[in-house]
Each structure stands twice: as structure tokens, then as C-alpha cells.
Amino acid sequence: MDKDTFDKILKMMESENDADAVMGLRGLQAMLKGEQVHFSDALNHIFKNIDQLKTKADSTAAAAPAAKQAPLEVSGMPQCKSPQAGVIMIIPPGQTAGEPVLLPGESATQSNEIAATLKDALVAAAINKSRFKLKLVDVKDKRGDTTETVLQAEYDRDGMSPVKIWSNVKGEVAALATVLRRTVSSSMPDMMA
DSSP states (O other), X not given: OOHHHHHHHHHHHTOSSHHHHHHHHHHHHHHHHHTTOOHHHHHHXXXXXXXXXXXXXXXHHHHXXXXXXXXXXXXXXXXXXXXXXXXXXXXXXXXXXXXXEEOOGGXXXXXXXXXXXXXXXXXXXXXXXXXXXXXXXXXXXXXXXXXXXXXXXXXXXXXXXXEEEEEEOHHHHHHHXXXXXXXXXHXXXXXXX
């Protein structure tokens, strides 16, 4: 079992984003299956040892409010490109390649534009040393009907304008958001707020 991959899976499972949490859970299931451990056995082990885990959780919970998240440190600029239609790749600083990611639905037809705008969001985070979240924003007309949904990067640092990644109908944008959150979290986990 690879500790780095396991830590990434744990981080995804602890996410407030439902899609990331479910993907983390699926990753844990696959990792345990690869180790020939039944998922139910692992959960039963946690249940049997819950008292030991409670004391550890209580001590870390008490220390958590006092700890402040360290500023984002990135040396170099991240890259994002579309090596082929329907695929993007985030390339962390100091690396020459990243993991190819298939874009879902309609977003696959605009992979070059999405790679360019995601690169803008990543570079803005690196330059300003600010973490970001990928959020959905509904654009409404005068009657209050949603005309489109925008996926944008919103930064922790005050005064930073959001960077628009892509817009379309809500379902298409939500599917892209799920994929991009998972991709950024795995390739550049420190950037996600």
C-alpha cells in the first residue's frame, strides 16, 4: 500500500465536497481490495478500536483551532495543457508531465479553452500565494431564471477576483467541477482550500 496515495485518498474522504468524499471512499475500497482486505473487515477493526481513536481525535481537535493554515508555497509556475481533444493535464512545477484526465460531456469539446483558463487559475494562486476553491455560480436573468452556470476559481486571499474556468448548463458544469476538483486535489493538493 502506497502511503502517499493513501494520504491523498484520506484527504479526499475528509473533503466537504460530496463528490470528492465519494471518490475517496471508492479509492479506499479499491486500495483495500488490492491488499486483499475486505472493506467490512477494515470498518469492523475501526469499530472495535473506537475508544483508542477517540482519544487521538480529541487531542487533535483541541489543537486544530489554534493552528492556522500555512501560506501557500509554490516554487515555479504550474502548467495546464490539452495534449489531445477531450483531455487535459496539470503539470506541477518542476515536472514535465502530469496525469491525463478525460473531461466529461460537452466540456470535452472545449478542452483547449478549459486547459488555458485552469492554467490562469493555477498561476494566479501561485503568484498570489493563495489557495482556491472551484465553485459553481448561477447566472440569472431578470425573471430569476438560471441562464447558465459558471465554474470559477475563488481565492482565500482578500481582494482577488475569481477566475472563470468554463460556463454551460448546470449539469455539464457540475460534472466538470467534480473532475477538476479531483484532478487539482491529486496533482497540486496544497492549492485547494
